Amino acid sequence: MESNEIRNKFLKFFESRGHKIIPSASLVPEGDISVLFTTAGMQQFKEYYSAPLNAIRDFGAKNVVTVQKCIRTGDIDEVGDATHLSFFEMLGNFSFGGYGRQEAITYAYEFITHELGLTISFVTIYKGEGIVPKDEESRNIWKDIDSNLDIREDGADVFWGPTGNSGPCGPTTEIYCKNANGEDVEIWNIVFNEYFCDGSREKLDKGEAKLSKLETLGIDTGMGFERLLAIAEGKKNVYDTDVFNSENTREDRIIADHIKASLFIISDGVIPGNTGRGYVLRRLIRRAVRFSKEPLANKIETIKNLYKGIYNLDDEKEIEKEEKKFRETLEHGMKEFEKGHDAFTLFTTYGFPLELTLELAKEKGIEIDVEDFNKKIAEHQKLSQTASVGMFKGGLANHNEQTIRLHTAHHLLLAALQTIINKDIKQRGSNITEERLRMDFLCDHKLTDEEKKKVEDWVNEKIKLGLNVVRREMPLIEAQKLGAEMEFGAKYPDVVSVYFIGDSPKSDLGANAKEKKSLSPTSGNHVSIEFCGGPHVKNTRELSEFKIQKEEAVAAGIRRIKAVLV
DSSP states (O other): OOHHHHHHHHHHHHHTTTOEEOOOOOSSOSSOTTOSSOOSGGGGGHHHHHOTHHHHHHHSOSEEEEEEEEEOOTTGGGTTSSSOOSEEEEEEEEEESSOOHHHHHHHHHHIIIIISOOOEEEEEEEOOBTTBOOOHHHHHHHHHHOTTOOEEEESGGGEEOOOTTSEEEEEEEEEEEEOTTSOEEEEEEEEEEEEEESSOHHHHHHTOSOEEEEEEEEEEEEEEHHHHHHHHTTOSSGGGSTTSOOOOSHHHHHHHHHHHHHHHHHHTTOOOOSSHHHHHHHHHHHHHHHHOSSOSHHHHHHHHHHTTTTSOOOOTHHHHHHHHHHHHHHHHHHHHHHHTOOHHHHHHHHOOOHHHHHHHHHHHTOOOOHHHHHHHHHHTTOHHHHHHHTTTOSEESOOSHHHHHHHHHHHHHHHHHHHHTOTTOOEEEEEEOSSOEEEEEEOSSOOOHHHHHHHHHHHHHHHHHTOBEEEEEEEHHHHHHTTOBOOTTOOOOSEEEEEEEESOOOOTTSTTOOSOOOOOTTOSOEEEEEEOOOOOOSBGGGSOOEEEEEEEEEETTEEEEEEEEO
C-alpha cells in the first residue's frame, strides 16, 4: 500500500463517517505567535475547543479530517536516523462536540485493523492524577472492541497539552504497533480535550496552573504519516518509504529531508533571510549544501516528482540562488577555518555562519567560545543572526545562570540513570533552555514511576551533599582511563576538558599544577565524570530541587527525559 493510497484511504474513511475534509493549513501559522511554523495537525483548530460553535460557522461541520504538513527543527541534529524528520505530514481527525471517546476509539481501531490490516500491539490509557480521574471509559471501550487487547496505564505521558501559555488539554489514549524491527512504536495519539489550563504545561506540572472543565468535549488525534508508512510498508526506517528515494547514507537522508522541508516552506511564501522563518529556511538549505557534493538540482526534481499531484512545490529557484551564494562562502570559509580563525572572524569577514563553525568544530573536537562570539556580535549590533542559532544547536541555548545550573543537573541526571537504571545507559542528545533540561538516552524500556522517583531522589541527595564541581584539563587517554562520559559521535583533541562532580583527581595539566602527578583510574571519589566544555556551578548546593517532568520515547531504544529545578 503506497503513500498516496493511505492518504486517500484516511480522508475517505472519515469523510464517510461524517467528517468534512479540510485542506492542510499553511506552514506559516495564522494568529499563533507561539511558533514559527505549523508543528501539528491541531494547530489550526485550537480555538474551536473553547468555542465549538465557531467550527460550524467556519467549516459548516462539527467534525473535520486533515492531512497536515508540519515543520519541526528542534531535533535537527538527529535528522538522518531512523525516525527524525524536519518535514513530515500528520493525519488527524477532529471533533468539536460532534462525538466522544466511543466514536474516536472505534474509528481508530477500524482504520488500523480493517483498512490497513495492521495488528495493534497494545494501547495506553490515563491512570489518573490530581483532579483528573482514571480514564475508565476508554478502558471499557477498548475492552468491548477487543477483549484480548493489552491495555496499559500511564501518567503524564498520556495527558496532552496545553500548547503555549494556556489552552485546552486532556487525557489521551495511544495506539502502538510493531515495526519491521519488531519494536513497539506509537503511531496514533487520541486526545480527549475536556479541560482548559490557565497556564503552561510547565506550570501545570509544577502545580502552579489550574484546570477547569470545558463545557464541550473535543477530540484531537494525530498520527505521524511517515512513521505509519514505515510500518504499513514493512520498512525499518522512514527514509525507506516511498516518500523518499532510497536514501542510503545519513548524508543523503539529511540532504533529502532538508531540501524537502525547504521546498514546502518556500511554497508557503517564505524566502531565505537572516531572522525568523527566513533564517530557518536558510539554515536548512545551507545544511543540505554542506552535506552534498553535487548540485542540489537533481534531488529537487526527484522530491517534486514524489509529491506531484499531491502538493504544489515550486519556486525552487530560491534554493538554487541560496545554494550558489553559500557554496562560494563555504569554499572560502573552509579554508579559513582550517587556518584556525575564530568564529567571529569567520562570520564577519568571510560570512561563515556560527552554526556551521560549531558543527565543524564539533567534528574535530574543538571548543568554540560561543559567549565570546555573542558579545562581539552584540558590539556590532548583529543580534538578529545569533538569536536564531539557539533554535538549532544542541546543549545550552545560552550561558545565563539558570541554564548553567540545569547543565550541572544534566550531568547528575546521567549519572543517576547509570546508577539506578543501567550502568550501560548512554546519552544520545541534549538541549538545555532557561526553563528545563532535556536528555535523550539509550534505554530498552519505559521508566516506571518508581524508577523515576529513585532517579529524582538520587540527584537531590547529591545536590544536598554540596559536592564540588571541578574542571580539569588532561590528556585524552587519561580521561578515557578514568571512564569519563563522552559525547556520542564526537571527536576529541589530545588534551580535553573534563568536569568532575565530587572529589576529583589532580591533573598535571591543571591551571595551578606545578609538578607532574600521575592519574589513577581509581583516584578521587566522584559521582560524575564527563568530557565537557562547561560552564557549570562550583558546588551542587547551588542547585535547587530536581524534578522530572516527563519521560517518553523518541525512537526505538531511545528515551527522553525533560526535567526542571524547582
